[in-house]
Amino acid sequence: MKRSFLIKPVLDEMYPVIDYGKGVYLFDMDGKKYLDAASGAVTANIGHGVPEIMDAMNEQAKKVSFVYRSQFTSEAAERLAEKIAELTPGDLNWSFFVNSGSEATETAMKMAIQYWQEKGIHTKTKVLSRWVSYHGITLGALSMSGHTGRRARFVPLLEDFPVINPPYCYRCPYKLEAPSCQYACARELETAINRIGADKIAAFIAEPIIGAAGGAIAPPDEYFKVIKQICEANNILFIADEVMTGSFRTGKMLACEHWDITPDIVTLGKGMGAGYAPIAAAVASEKVMKPILAGTKQVMSGHTLSANPQSCAIALAVLEFIEKNKIMSQVESKGNYLRDQLEKLKEQFLFIGDIRGKGLMLGIEFVADSSGKKPYPRQALITQKMVSLAKEKGLIVYPAGSGIDGVNGDSIMIAPPLTITEKEIDELIVLLNETFTSFANDSGVIAGG
Numbered sequence: 022m023k024r025s026f027l028i029k030p031v032l033d034e035m036y037p038v039i040d041y042g043k044g045v046y047l048f049d050m051d052g053k054k055y056l057d058a059a060s061g062a063v064t065a066n067i068g069h070g071v072p073e074i075m076d077a078m079n080e081q082a083k084k085v086s087f088v089y090r091s092q093f094t095s096e097a098a099e100r101l102a103e104k105i106a107e108l109t110p111g112d113l114n115w116s117f118f119v120n121s122g123s124e125a126t127e128t129a130m131k132m133a134i135q136y137w138q139e140k141g142i143h144t145k146t147k148v149l150s151r152w153v154s155y156h157g158i159t160l161g162a163l164s165m166s167g168h169t170g171r172r173a174r175f176v177p178l179l180e181d182f183p184v185i186n187p188p189y190c191y192r193c194p195y196k197l198e199a200p201s202c203q204y205a206c207a208r209e210l211e212t213a214i215n216r217i218g219a220d221k222i223a224a225f226i227a228e229p230i231i232g233a234a235g236g237a238i239a240p241p242d243e244y245f246k247v248i249k250q251i252c253e254a255n256n257i258l259f260i261a262d263e264v265m266t267g268s269f270r271t272g273k274m275l276a277c278e279h280w281d282i283t284p285d286i287v288t289l290g291k292g293m294g295a296g297y298a299p300i301a302a303a304v305a306s307e308k309v310m311k312p313i314l315a316g317t318k319q320v321m322s323g324h325t326l327s328a329n330p331q332s333c334a335i336a337l338a339v340l341e342f343i344e345k346n347k348i349m350s351q352v353e354s355k356g357n358y359l360r361d362q363l364e365k366l367k368e369q370f371l372f373i374g375d376i377r378g379k380g381l382m383l384g385i386e387f388v389a390d391s392s393g394k395k396p397y398p399r400q401a402l403i404t405q406k407m408v409s410l411a412k413e414k415g416l417i418v419y420p421a422g423s424g425i426d427g428v429n430g431d432s433i434m435i436a437p438p439l440t441i442t443e444k445e446i447d448e449l450i451v452l453l454n455e456t457f458t459s460f461a462n463d464s465g466v467i468a469g470g
């Protein structure tokens with residue numbers, strides 16, 4: 022087959038050609054079966070080939086697929102916005118629909134800057150973020166991303182947005198432990214604000230659980246409370262990037278809800294369309310929208326396909342499917358079950374340094390020496406090797422960490438569709454065990470604790 026589609030071969034491997042997907046499984050054109058333990062890129066939250074979603078697609082397509090957002094609204098867009106307002110905490114009542122997570126974080130950044138402008142403050146234009154973070158590939162989103170690998174080539178084009186240390190407890194930058202650390206990494210935000218000046222800062226953005234750049238790094242319990250307090254005390258908006266963690270990935274609509282935090286702006290993506298449609302959103306609170314609605318009356322952003330009825334109808338059907346089948350209430354127990362099995366693998370394989378995350382967004386960090394947490398040399402490309410070995414066995418896992426970023430260790434994420442059954446989790450673990458056994462045998466790395 023002639024391959025003209027621009028894809029990046031990892032370790033010179035040719036990508037298999039997909040045939041179809043069903044539930045947690047994918048089948049390529051050679052008939053090989055894969056268990057999708059990554060939901061693609063933590064996206065296929067309800068699995069593949071769900072008939073209800075195909076019906077919703079069809080229904081909407083028969084009516085109308087596209088109208089331009091400044092000419093028409095649609096029932097699908099209005100109902101989706103209502104559903105998101107109903108499912109999210111506080112008064113996060115206003116959804117601005119876009120097509121990708123990167124567009125959502127760019128929009129959130131612009132909303133934050135516009136919010137201050139509408140209040141007559143024009144100096145607040147910087148957005149603070151953290152190292153070991155990923156908020157998207159477009160230049161505004163990349164400016165907010167502490168992802169060295171993805172930034173490197175474009176640094177001259179990026180905004181000078183300051184970053185603070187992440188709550189990466191496994192490799193604490195201060196060599197402290199929570200809670201006695203008193204959340205030094207969160208308090209760094211205050212130091213940064215004092216250094217730069219609150220009058221220059223529009224917002225602080227963070228992923229509730231760090232995904233692509235770190236491999237499911239969850240913060241200590243009080244971390245976001247401290248962050249929110251600092252933001253409020255300094256008149257800085259808090260943007261939660263829930264593109265990966267939102268849409269029930271951790272059992273709640275927003276991961277922020279685990280810590281009783283309501284952000285000023287939230288971004289959703291990935292699981293929102295669950296891979297059935299390109300759709301994402303920047304969701305703003307009443308506080309943010311009030312001056313915008315009283316002033317310019319519109320968010321100064323938007324794309325041709327923003328809020329197209331087709332994508333909106335699909336995203337609505339995804340949320341209705343999750344609600345109807347009470348999928349959210351099963352995430353915690355499935356996540357705990359999966360996590361217990363991963364902990365057992367950690368006892369078996371000494372190159373597993375850390376198991377972390379929440380719900381069905383779990384991470385595994387690899388180390389060359391588990392007692393000293395020594396990372397593998399970057400050029401060893403451990404993350405990519407694990408991903409490739411797993412794929413050979415018929416298991417899809419998500420690469421994160423230093424295989425693509427020099428800041429932190431090598432890690433992978435295990436984030437299967439939320440619909441996965443216990444039996445399928447057992448199968449996932451067998452395939453992961455086989456992957457780690459092959460890695461141990463191939464590299465002569467120690468197995469057996």
Ligand code: PMP
Pocket residue numbers: 062121122123124126155156157158228232233262263264265266290291
């Ligand atoms: N924010 C987060 C937290 C993400 O994980 C991602 C994608 N990995 C993005 C933003 C960007 O989303 P997209 O790839 O859809 O542009």
